[in-house]
Amino acid sequence: MITLVDKDSAFRRIMAHQYTAVVVLDGSCVVEHINSAAELLLVRSEKQLLGHAFDSLFAQPDEIRSLLASVVQEGASVSVRSASWQMQSRELLTLDFIVSPVMDRNQIHLIVEMVPADRSVRISRDEGRVDHTETSRHLVRGLAHEIKNPLGGIRGAAQLLASELPSDELQEYTRVIIKEADRLRNLVDRLLGSHQMPAFSQLNIHQVLERVLALIKAEAGDRVTLIRDYDPSIPEFLGDEAQLIQVFLNIARNALQALSESDQSAAVIRFRSRTVRQYTIRQKRHRIVARIDVIDNGPGIERDMLEKIFYPMISGRASGTGLGLSLVQQLVELHNGSVACESEAGQTLFTVHLPLETIDE
Template sequence: MGSLPANAHNDRGILDSLTTAVLVLGDRLRVEYLNPAAESLFETSLTRSHGQPLDDILLDSDDALSTLNAALENGQSYTRREAEFVLASGTRLTVDYSVTPLSLEPSELLMEIQGRDRLLRISREEDIISQQETTRTLVRGMAHEIKNPLGGIRGAAQLLDRELDSDEQREYTRVIIDEADRLRSLVDRMLGPNKAPQLAPTNVHEILERVRTLLEAESKGRVQLLRDYDPSLPDLVGDKEQLIQAFLNIARNAMEAAFECPDARPDGEPPTITFRTRALRQFTIGHRRHRLVCRVDVTDNGPGIPPDLLQNIFYPMISGRATGTGLGLSITQSIIGQHHGLVECESEPGRTDFIIFLPLEHCP
């Protein structure tokens, strides 16, 4: 069992209650103490890590190790902002940390670490929600300006159609009417669902299974559809049909991307989509904290989304495919937003993960 330096035993209760991760490193930067916050941050325990070199816990952290060695050599404190740590599990963390030599034990260092990922994620989500609201306002205003003259054009074409005697001339007026209807339909789709969600207790796995069934039929078995469900998830309060449409938009995009770029996968690897569900406790979406949140990952092994497109994929009319309309993900974000949730996307070559967060309690 690990121990604190002799001069710090009386302070252990205080350190154990801190939300800041605290480490004490001894000779050769070996772990002597971790408080509970540090155990949580580094996904380890004091029992398991005591006496181990720090670089057994932190991988690819040359900058941190050089900072620690400099603190030992110079006897000075150092602070680093938004540094990246890679854990043994492969998890990447963004942190602020300070290193302070212990005055009575010059070979020992006190390391204080504050995780930044949560704050950065909350800030990013607030930006996404703000952009979504701005986009919705812009689209509504644009839709109003488009639909009004379209109605007039269509009405005038209908009146003209009744006055014409020639079928050849009527063909032109019908083209005008059809194109006006097509544009009106496009604008309606940009606006997303035109009715409030019909809320009722809904099982997220029933929704995902419906989506899987539809994909199996559409792909004719050419896509491998995998499940990784948490069976303990309770029902959420939502509109089942709208949520099916939201998840189907994401899954269809994944399937189409995989089919368009078969060379992006290793030889012999089929197009694969994985549906994963997990429960998150005391989780913040935007500026609101929820007791329990459902996280759904829809992950594919397609070619990935280019970085310059990734930041804009939820805007209307933005698509990475020549045949895409650029409306599916915008509608999905709108539907999930009506359920007080959020959609995020992480992508790299060979892996794209759409992450959907939905509160598991009713939000008024």
């Protein structure tokens, strides 16, 4: 008879396809089975954990041991929200725990389900920011259209007036009107954002980053040290090369401007690429994504500005238009990805996650 944790059991086959991290323990709280999501979360393989006490993973095992013992004794499930557990590896995990007892052939087993609490917070935060940004973008686009319509009339009237004026001195005023109308039209076009859908083709993310590095190097010269920290195993994926160059160029230029305005004597911009497995973007779970970080050691972004930097027309610089990062988010969303920023004095980190699955997946 097949038992709960036998290799051919239906339970194990189901657990293998679960996104939630699941660990199965025997009545003595010794690990009998873990699924792949738990291996990723705990940074341990099943082979390393089988036959070991589950509480041995934690720096303070007494609390875990007491929790598991209460489930065994009372035969009732226990749920713990946002518990912070220090691992033996020194990593701090904030988890939602559910421990459930299961009887199988007169033997008790414990099923431990673990969901990183910061993951659900991040997903909710990202959803909220995207919704707010999209609302702001619609408002700005409506305003931009209202501005653009009379601009054409103003420019046309100035051209007609210029043809009627007798002197070059008077025509200079109409040239100013035409020039300023053109400047406003360009600004409005930028406010309206990109209407071009991505032209997807197979690309290597490091070719995109190398192009950005070359452009930033040409602009910055020796004023900034550019560091590559790439994961060469990241596979090719479908994306629009021109749009992704624009994404990382806008981010890198923001970093360059921040460093230029600071007193930082050893200015550094680091480009880092990694793969992340089982990552959720806007309620959709992706098997594997590319994580691209752009990190600078500038003065940082003020906390009250940090949550608003992706909104249109919001800028932390007096000379900024607040359109660059809004465009970044728009283009990343067109690639089904996400962008976020963390900042403190001495370090600003922009992170872009891009799914590596094909469009059909």
